[in-house]
Amino acid sequence: MxxxxxxxxxxxxxxxxxxxxxxxxxxxxxxxxxxxxxxxxxxxxxxxxxxxxxxxxxxxxxxxxxxxxxxxxxxxxxxxxxxxxxxxxxxxxxxxxxxxxxxxxxxxxxxxxxxxxxxxxxxxxxxxxxxxxxxxxxxxxxxxxxxxxxxxxxxxxxxxxxxxxxxDAVTGVSGSGPAYVFHLAECLAKAGEAAGLPADLAMRLARHTVAGAGELMIRSDETPAKLRQNVTSPKGTTEAGLKVLMDERDGLPPLVTKTVLAARDRAVALSKD
Structure with missing residues (x-):
């Protein structure tokens, strides 16, 4: 060693x-x-x-x-x-x-x-x-x-x-990134409750879904985009959800970019404090 x-x-x-x-x-x-x-x-x-x-x-x-x-x-x-x-x-x-x-x-x-x-x-x-x-x-x-x-x-x-x-960019993506993923699990669980699931069941589903998807990305040779496509049937339930999530103006892509840049900018600011 x-x-x-x-x-x-x-x-x-x-x-x-x-x-x-x-x-x-x-x-x-x-x-x-x-x-x-x-x-x-x-x-x-x-x-x-x-x-x-x-x-x-x-x-x-x-x-x-x-x-x-x-x-x-x-x-x-x-x-x-x-x-x-x-x-x-x-x-x-x-x-x-x-x-x-x-x-x-x-x-x-x-x-x-x-x-x-x-x-x-x-x-x-x-x-x-x-x-x-x-x-x-x-x-x-x-x-x-x-x-x-x-x-x-x-x-x-x-x-x-x-x-x-x-x-500073690494900080915005992977350093702070686990908190973003944890919040995604929170949001999934809350959405499950809104759809009628008991709170404890919604949280278990959310935690295992996030953890399992993460492990699948690590073990698979496929890109995240390809893994997403594999789950998405034409005119199916996943496609319906992704239309909301992938909206270029109000969906996840601009929000995640804004999030990462905010974390990066705070790391830059810390170096000047």
Whole structure:
């Protein structure tokens, strides 16, 4: 494994940080190579500590000298947290940040010129079914990029982009995307109720429909468009529903585009706050 023998420090033990750490441990990272710094100890972090014996500190220890640092704190905490991190980093310490809207230039201002990877995982990483968009600065060597790829891919595939600006677009699509899908399930369930179904049955139908369709897309070699066409019989029920959903003015296509661009624009704005 690319991260064998690497000392990894995680700054922030929230759900996403813990999801990634759990993936690393399952993939073979030795618990003694991993340390996490977080003033709080939530359920997910407690489970990792108790299950694997990883080192947990409430403040950054002075005796740490990591090869890789994962910065997994909220974007609004960065300016407060990063100055304390800078003194423990070597010139070639790889910094991987998963904070939305926090640019490589911002990280470098606080940490110095380090090899930096910006990454945007999503919440299905919690069950090993995430996907991550990532960007590496010029200071990241091929070996370091391979280490970052191995760490990030422990919870799902990694897609590398050539321009840092595209990370904001990744945020709008896959970073925020699970929330859109969850809301679709909510809307399907509410629509089922409106059609006369009991609320609990409508929700079960919606959850399994969304989850099953997602799994089918992953397993199938067909495009989503072809899968949609396969379900749609001429003059049938699905076609009737899709006429509403696919309306170019009032349907889903313009609404989803507006949604993704709003999320992307907020990520851009965060980088300027």
């Amino acid at each position: 690319e991260f064998d023998g690497k000392r990894v420090l995680v700054l922030g033990g929230g759900n996403m940080g813990c999801a990634l750490m759990g993936g690393w441990l399952d993939a073979g990272l030795k618990p003694g190579s991993l340390a996490v710094v977080d003033p709080h100890r939530g359920d997910a972090l407690s489970a990792l500590i108790e299950g694997h014996g990883i080192r947990h500190e409430t403040h950054l220890p002075a005796d740490t000298s990591p090869d890789v640092v994962l910065v997994a704190v909220k974007p609004q905490m960065m300016a407060e947290v990063l100055p304390s991190l800078a003194p423990v980093l070597g010139e070639e310490t790889l910094v991987v940040s998963i904070a939305a809207g926090t640019t490589a230039a911002f990280l470098a201002r606080h940490l110095g010129e380090k090899p930096i990877v910006r990454a945007m995982p999503n919440t299905p990483s919690l069950i090993g079914r995430g996907i991550t968009g990532a960007f590496a600065t010029d200071r990241v060597s091929a070996g370091q990029k391979a280490v970052a790829d191995a760490l990030l891919s422990a919870s799902g595939p990694v897609e590398w982009v050539e321009s840092e600006d595209l990370i």
